[in-house]
Amino acid sequence: MKVLGFILQKEFRQIFRDKTILAIMFALPTIQLIILPIAANFEVKNVNVAVVDYDRSSYSQKLINKIASSGYFRMVGNTISYHDALKLIEKNDADIMLEIPQGFERNLVREGRQQLNMSVDAINGTKSSIGSGYLTAVLADFNKELDVNVKSVNSSAFTQSLRIDITYTDWFNPRREYKYYMVPGILVLLLTLIGGFITALNIVREKEIGTIEQINVTPIKKWEFILGKLIPFWIVGIIVFTVGLIVMYVVYGIFPKGSIAVLYLFAAVYLVALLGFGLLISTISNSQLQAMFVAFFFMMIFMLMSGFFTSIDSMPDWARKFSYLTPVTHFIAVVRLIVLKGSGFWQVKTELLYLSGFALLLNGCAILNYRKTS
Amino acid sequence: MKNNVNNKAIICEKLTKQFGDFKAVDQISFDVNQGEIFGFLGANGAGKTTAMRMLCGLSFPTSGKASVAGFDVYRQQEKIKASIGYMSQKFSLYENLTVSENIEFYGGVYGLSRSEIKTRGEEMISKLGLGNEAKKLVGELPLGWKQKLSFSVAIFHKPKIVFLDEPTGGVDPLTRRQFWDLIYEAASNGITVFVTTHYMDEAEYCNRISVMVDGRVEALDSPANLKNNYNTHSMDEVFYQLARRARRTGD
Incomplete structure (x- = not known):
């Protein structure tokens, strides 16, 4: 535990010293969340x-x-x-x-x-x-x-013929505005990019500079090293998520209808899964370039298959099954449910099972794959 | 073997590392005494780094036996790691941390307490004459200082053995001399020094040296005896005679 304290201290020092990384982590998501929903608009006008x-x-x-x-x-x-x-x-x-x-x-x-x-x-x-x-x-x-x-x-x-008159009501998004659908999705996407990429790149960077070998030759325990890497980025992720929620409220006036605690519970588990994904990528890549491409490959699939742009229900059967195999799908669904519909914990608890499963699986693979001795 | 452990820092018996058909390290056997400065010589690609990585517990041997500080290289790697220091070919302190932050981190990782780190760290910084640079980022220091710092960090936790992989590559002669002063001081404090180098003047500073050619240890003795055996006055000449036998091409 004492050793973990030293590792965390070092990681935080490095994170807060790197101004570019800080900007990437905090400024970019805010700006993107302000710009993207306006542009990424499927409403047909004009x-x-x-x-x-x-x-x-x-x-x-x-x-x-x-x-x-x-x-x-x-x-x-x-x-x-x-x-x-x-x-x-x-x-x-x-x-x-x-x-x-x-x-x-x-x-x-x-x-x-x-x-x-x-x-x-x-x-x-x-x-x-x-x-x-x-x-x-x-x-x-x-x-x-x-x-x-x-x-x-x-x-x-x-x-005059018989006719059925239909009156209808739009629920949860009365004016059928696209932004209500899009903004929570984009928030999830930003969190995914930051969580997935930054961990992967951070560890691979240590490989590139050679400091990871110095770490591997110390008596650091595997779990200490991995937690030392995960905890700081988990905290960063939660901060980004919070910033995102604030932007969502201030700029778009969207305030979660459901419980904020449940929302954070899901975000917390989702981040663990995502960081595990980044960690796994870092164990199989030797350079930041490789890590970048591998991460990007999966991110593309995650983005297009997650129901972020398109409805999962209209996908062919195999694609729908596949889309359940990406953690992003579940988190986007949950965030929309909680933020827009006000769903409670019991309505979305299955998704929590999925996300916990991903967290265990991805981190498990990463831990197995990370070797101090080759 | 148990009895030997007490006075031998490293014991190697037919240690081999094979990558596919390629024997990077081919049945090397040698002992290193406690407190000794042991020079590990060889041309580029002779297998020095591979051998060293096995001894440090960074890579599994293919066959053979070895123990470091009394621990087995197959099963007790983490115990080995706790009792050695390692300075790799690549500079491996964190360039975006300051001098004292690096000391703090590595000290902490080896399980020293914060108070120990503080007192020993200050001692070390003043010994290296880095008093004014303690709050500077390590990346801003000149190479020679970085290497001295890197070595001092490697022995900061008072390991039994320190492994140095070409520690003075690219360093000016004056700094190299100062570097070797540090090595002597460490050895006089009872730390066994296992060092690879390409500088033959440095080889002369060692108590004993081994020369690796094509993954095998071809010669092992004190510098004086080696020069006698090869009928020459310079270590350079000894090295040429041995390295010329190599079939492999260096990297």
Whole structure:
């Protein structure tokens, strides 16, 4: 125990002496947490629509006005031919092209029906499907007004069909704002990067300089050395997490709905798992470059498979199973549950089991892999 | 063997380290007496560092027997580590810690108490004449001072044996002389010194020297006897005659 005290003293001295590392640990996460959620935004806004209006009637004008005033669309050139609109799509200036044929108003009034043509640039699948969805909704709304104003006048009032009215409420994120989903995720990501990379690099750096050999030739116990490395970075991680929570509250007004104690309990266990991961990487790498690439490889997988950007439920079966094998998945899920839904300990206790499992496994492997004598 | 342990610091019998087909160290046998300054010579790539790492408990031997400070190199490595000091080829104090912080850390790691560290540390700093530099980062010191400090840290916990792997590489002649004064002082305090070097004048300072060629110990005697045996006046010449037999290429 006495020896551990000396090791911790040395580690803290080194951490607080290195201004770059300090900046990386505290300033970068704060700045990233402020910038990233604004940019990493999946909300579809400003869909560029080119309307080709061959009818030029008051109805077609009404429709165009309705689209323009819905708030999701930006109208680009609506007095052009089909050919010109196609060019706009090719040049990436327009995302959706809506073609209103000649005789639009006449057919609607006389026959009660008229087809429109909507062409969508589908390169960005999300944008195209959500954009065309919005547009379809606007059209449907327009349609309903027609039912009242045109069709019901023309046909008899008795044919009104049965219909189910649906009212809905959005829970936990009433305005469906993307930032509520994203900010907790980004916080987890930053914690992961810092926890995973900094331990790995720190130990490998000692290998590179050669001080690790000097350590290995002392009677230091394995657990003393490993705890001496883990504890300082665990504390740093908890501080980063706290800073992150503060930024989340101050900048985004998100305050955890659930218990802060439970949140910290998970963060504590998660950090242990993560530091074990960093430690494991450091035992298999001989240079900081190697460690960096190995860590980066896993980080990429963690990030894309963890449900941070995309929903795990829509992954294929194998990917979903795989994603449960990364600790990040579980922690992101828990943080969202506690922060946004206010879930209590009993609702998320399985995740704690997962995280504890990862902590044991990763640290166990790291300890087995670290050898004072080769 | 038990009886020998008391007056021998190191006993090596047919100690071998093999990497695949390559025998880095090939059945070396020698003893080192307590309090002796033992020079461990050999060309680059002759296997000195590998042998030394086995004796320090940093690497497992492939075969053979050895004991250091009475402890077995296969099973009691951690006990060996507690009773030796080691100064590696690479400078291995923390450059981003100050002189006294390094002393404090290594002293603590070897289990000294804070008060011991304080008194002995001050003593050591004044002996090295580093009084004004104690609060400076070690990275800012000149190489010669770093090496002297590194050696003093290696014997700070009063080990039975100290292993020095090319401690004076790149150091100026005056500092080398001062360095050897420190070694003599350590030896007179009863510390056994096991040192590798490429400087033949330094070899002459040793009580006995061994010369390794291609992983084997080819000669082992006092510098005077070796010169007699090889009919020459200089250790340089002894080394040339032995090293010329090498088949391996140095690194």
